[in-house]
Amino acid sequence: MFKKIGSRQTCAQLLEKYHKMVSKPRHPEKLMFDGVGEKDVYNTTAPFFDDGELVIAGRVESRDNEYSQVYFFVEKNGKWVPRTNAPIFSLQDPFVTKIGGEMVFGGVQIFPHPVHKGQFGWRTVFYRGKRIAELKEFAKGPEGMKDIRLVEIGKDRIGIFTRPQGEKGGRGTIGYTEISRLEQLTAEVIEQAELLEGQFIEEEWGGANELHRLQDGTIGVLGHIACFDDKGDRHYYPMVFLFDPDTRQFSDLRIIATRSDFIDGPAKRPDLKDVVFSGGLIRKEDGTAELYCGTSDAETQKITIPDPFL
Template sequence: MQLKKTEVKTCAMLLEEFQYRPQPVHPEKLIFKGVGDRDVYNISAPFEEDGEQVIAGRVEPRDSERSEVYFFVNRHGEWVPREGAPIFQLQDPFFTKIGGELIFGGVQTFPHPVVEGALGWRTVFYRGKTIRELREFAKGPDGMKDLRLIELQDGSIGVITRPQGARGGRGKIGFTRISSLDDFTIDVIHEAPLLEGQFAEEEWGGANEPHLLENGLVGILGHIACFDEEGNRHYYPMVFALDPETGEYSDIELIAARSHFLAGAAKRPDLEDVVFSGGLIRKGDGTADLYAGISDAEAQKITIPDPFIKYETIK
């Protein structure tokens, strides 16, 4: 199998292909307590600190996007805020490990500098040996979400971008490499080459969680999205693989859809068909657990065939 892009595939085409592949099983709602009546969604995958599993989650009222990110731990089957952990004024948290440090980030909103009453946004990054030691070290460009970092096999760092507007339309994915976190600058982000041919003109997508595969390729968990004729949003979790040495990348493949998850609430009617990839735990038995935000109102996990195994067979 080669990492070779074939054609631009719309959400509808990807859905058609996906129905003929093995389907997700065992959907489960994650129960969060300790944040009042606020929703918790767009979670990270669990990661370990001090011998226990921690999930970062977006916490906000149903009728607002005034969001905070909490760190949760599991207590008797329910996820509760971790005692003593910081709370960040962010949306859509994510994490990775680089040079033995925890790299944490999320989307920061602020009053739009031009459009009255609207919000602007940027991705903000923190680093530290532990959650409590996290300190801000970088900001992405205004207007860019889904900006991610990953430590590569040779110790360099992959930078995954998502410009919009004149260069990126509704949102395209870019990739570049840097030698160290000291080189992570706005200019580097702006200049990252785009992965062309991933999204149809009126559709968009982004990376949520990159995984370093055994052979040095990068498996990317992300999302692809579109509007329907009524203006409703449709978000699907997807994956593809990227060769950081050559810049080659594979076709996008869907790994789940909203119908595979349990029924539940939605933040608004136009967000009912939204699955926002949070993270993937590869279990070593040919399956993986996908953690996701559902309909901008809750969080669930579901078991899928490990989507990255086939890419690890590439020499």
């Protein structure tokens, strides 16, 4: 099951396997947001607890641009509303985890490209604190890299999943490295991560979105695989694989949902209609899981799936 080099299955091949699965996602539901005007909320985290209250971090953005902010929302009367007095960050695609008893939160920061006029550059920015109200920036990733995720493996051991693009990484390849404490998280360390070879063909790409430390010591990776079609439209699919941090071996990728499994709705642009971006996973005791996703870069939905890490 675990291997050092993947089998480079394409989106089309993974979709063919997915459509043959007997147990499929069910009960799709749109999350309703209020208190942000006419802006969209998408690419959220899964719900998590802060100060005893269930919270979601979400990307808040106008339909006609990508100048987004990350809000923290709480649920009231069936709708998610901005949390009173919570900080707001100028970021995209938030993520959150726990390391050493601290919250580690982050997202993608965009800025004017230093070379190409009129274009954006981007980097991942990390914050830490005991609670949301105490979050302080402590690290930045390399310029041009999204989808950097951390996971606590054990005492003095933190796993880092990366996603370089360009000369190293092509359109986007997953890498892995480790540090022993958060103070060691630097752009240089992230850039030196070893690539997980053979997961994507050159024309396609993918990344990690959320990491789950499993009982057997492996890491369940919730991520995405993506491609362009002949018309230049983008197609994003939630996927999973297992990773052994001791041997650096991993299982094959597996698609766990498609856009057609969710409720139909608007898209930010026509070329983003078939985009599902994995936000987070809540594993249940009954063998199912709630998958939270951004759909078509315009909405947030959740859906019930068989627990992909059982």
